[in-house]
Amino acid sequence: MQDTTLDLVIIGGGPAGMGAALIAGRSLLRTVVINAESPRNAVTRASHGFLTRDGAHPDALVAVAKEQLREYDTVAYETGRVAKVEPASGGGFLIKHADGRAWRTPQVILATGYRDDLDRLELPGLDQVYGTGVFICPFCDGFEHAGERLAVFGGLGCELMVSMLRNWSSDVVVFTNGRTLDASTSRDLAAHGVTVESGRVHRLVSDDGRLQAVELVDGRRVERDAGFIADDFSGPATSFAADLGVATTRNFLDREVLQADATGKTAVDGVYIVGDMRTGFSGLLAAANDGSDCVKHIVHTLAAERWSRA
Numbered sequence: 001m002q003d004t005t006l007d008l009v010i011i012g013g014g015p016a017g018m019g020a021a022l023i024a025g026r027s028l029l030r031t032v033v034i035n036a037e038s039p040r041n042a043v044t045r046a047s048h049g050f051l052t053r054d055g056a057h058p059d060a061l062v063a064v065a066k067e068q069l070r071e072y073d074t075v076a077y078e079t080g081r082v083a084k085v086e087p088a089s090g091g092g093f094l095i096k097h098a099d100g101r102a103w104r105t106p107q108v109i110l111a112t113g114y115r116d117d118l119d120r121l122e123l124p125g126l127d128q129v130y131g132t133g134v135f136i137c138p139f140c141d142g143f144e145h146a147g148e149r150l151a152v153f154g155g156l157g158c159e160l161m162v163s164m165l166r167n168w169s170s171d172v173v174v175f176t177n178g179r180t181l182d183a184s185t186s187r188d189l190a191a192h193g194v195t196v197e198s199g200r201v202h203r204l205v206s207d208d209g210r211l212q213a214v215e216l217v218d219g220r221r222v223e224r225d226a227g228f229i230a231d232d233f234s235g236p237a238t239s240f241a242a243d244l245g246v247a248t249t250r251n252f253l254d255r256e257v258l259q260a261d262a263t264g265k266t267a268v269d270g271v272y273i274v275g276d277m278r279t280g281f282s283g284l285l286a287a288a289n290d291g292s293d294c295v296k297h298i299v300h301t302l303a304a305e306r307w308s309r310a
């Protein structure tokens, strides 16, 4: 068992976890951050939209965050994977690292993000282009593909993505991969002049990570320069929150997400969730802010408790 006088353990060190760690350090909280260093956007070559970091490689974001965290003596950074989080007898939580070490903490922030399950989409060749030629967020990658021939992969929910992408390009084709769209979506897309390919996709053709075309099982080939996925194919990267009894709710896209308030506080005392794990998709800047806000809330609460006891 490691140090038993911790205030906080943060599991996950993407922007959400590192945003939390930075404010924890600045607030003198005795903190351990454990990070497997495999952020969700690791597949990309450049991240966009993060003020002062536009175009940065995902590795660079982690490296700078680690470097800046070294200033804060009360924060220890551990590389590796947490295997288990469980309630400790006598209160708090036991955090078990895969290498056998364990930490006891009164509070835990879960910042392990989401994972995208490409296999669920049944789009052969997607692994060659995901994050470099096929994306999920127009704000992150739309600019680089403005005016290009775009594909949207999706059934239910594709209309929202198409209407968004029209901001960047007028040439958007929907590939439903064998699914039938409901009548009202089909009508709306047709009214806006959007072509819908409803056959099954044979494979995505690409070169060095760039999408070139979508081949359909009927033998046709539709030339496309980039694509965006409208389907739900993601979920929490770890089951720690669910294992600790955190309930689920639905987000603005009607997708299931873990339930926590805007500060990351869950209904389970001492358990906080931040970043993608809380929202399903935060983006880097919002994830960093989420982590930071969560620790501010924790420090406020601790200060108020101390104040009322004194």
Ligand SMILES: Cc1cc2nc3c(=O)[nH]c(=O)nc-3n(C[C@H](O)[C@H](O)[C@H](O)COP(=O)(O)OP(=O)(O)OC[C@H]3O[C@@H](n4cnc5c(N)ncnc54)[C@H](O)[C@@H]3O)c2cc1C
Binding pocket: 011, 012, 013, 014, 015, 016, 017, 034, 035, 036, 037, 038, 039, 040, 041, 043, 044, 046, 047, 048, 049, 050, 080, 081, 082, 083, 111, 112, 113, 114, 116, 130, 131, 135, 136, 137, 140, 141, 237, 238, 274, 275, 276, 277, 281, 282, 283, 284, 285, 287
């Ligand atoms: C293809 C793609 C492109 C994107 N491009 C952009 C972009 O350009 N701009 C933008 O703002 N957003 C972008 N995003 C979204 C962005 O990556 C996420 O919103 C953001 O990374 C969420 O931050 P997070 O800290 O919540 O999770 P993550 O960044 O995923 O970090 C989670 C961390 O937890 C660690 N972890 C997981 N399990 C464990 C464990 N058991 N023990 C210890 N550590 C663990 C992981 O290794 C990882 O380091 C993109 C996403 C994708 C998929």
